[in-house]
Amino acid sequence: MQFQHARGSSPKILPPSFFLQEDVCLVARALLGKLLQTSFREGTTVGRIVETEAYEGVTDMASHAFGGRRTARTDVMFRTGGTAYVYLCYGMHYLTNVVTHREGVPHAVLLRALEPVAGLEVMRHRSGRLSDRLLCAGPGRLSKAMGIHKEHTGLRLDTPRFCILEDDYLSEAKVVATPRIGVDYAGAHALLPYRFIWAGHPCLSGPRTAHG
Numbered sequence: 001m002q003f004q005h006a007r008g009s010s011p012k013i014l015p016p017s018f019f020l021q022e023d024v025c026l027v028a029r030a031l032l033g034k035l036l037q038t039s040f041r042e043g044t045t046v047g048r049i050v051e052t053e054a055y056e057g058v059t060d061m062a063s064h065a066f067g068g069r070r071t072a073r074t075d076v077m078f079r080t081g082g083t084a085y086v087y088l089c090y091g092m093h094y095l096t097n098v099v100t101h102r103e104g105v106p107h108a109v110l111l112r113a114l115e116p117v118a119g120l121e122v123m124r125h126r127s128g129r130l131s132d133r134l135l136c137a138g139p140g141r142l143s144k145a146m147g148i149h150k151e152h153t154g155l156r157l158d159t160p161r162f163c164i165l166e167d168d169y170l171s172e173a174k175v176v177a178t179p180r181i182g183v184d185y186a187g188a189h190a191l192l193p194y195r196f197i198w199a200g201h202p203c204l205s206g207p208r209t210a211h212g
Helices: 026-030 074-078 120-127 139-146 183-193
Strands: 037-040 043-055 083-087 093-100 107-118 162-165 174-180 195-198
Touching: 026 043, 026 093, 026 107, 026 162, 026 183, 037 107, 043 120, 043 139, 074 083, 083 139, 093 139, 107 120, 120 139, 120 183
Parallel strands: none
Antiparallel strands: 037 043, 037 162, 043 107, 043 195, 083 093, 093 107, 174 195
């Protein structure tokens, strides 16, 4: 599958150095406008990232790794940045995260919403009766439409099969930071402005009042 990005050339896979940045919020913000690509058995799908959430590891009460907690599920969070962390939420939905920082520091960015760009027929087949706007509006819908499952956790995001592509599509003026969604259990950390959105984009998840 071939498509053009904002400047008219073929987008390139993000280099490992992008994911090794120490500030997970900077990575979460910088991921907006980038392209998530999967090329699995049913076909290739591409979506533009329009919503992310940052999770700051051992110091973040909303993180699975808070306090240094390390389990069979979360072990992947302690790997080198640029690794996929996929887990099952409420026994129903797979959520897709990108591990950041160096090995041993469990920072991660949750991908919450995409704008479908390519492979929409494949997305529709996987997702059922949803409008195109809603195909990837929410982390569970995103993973389903893109064909991402638990078997993909631990994969490196550095091949056309599963990767994030560079793009210069988004203006900084459109980026808004808000509190994260669904982390009320995290106390004061639930109020941290660690959710980054493309303000006003129709494919965002959550209540309309949280869309900036």
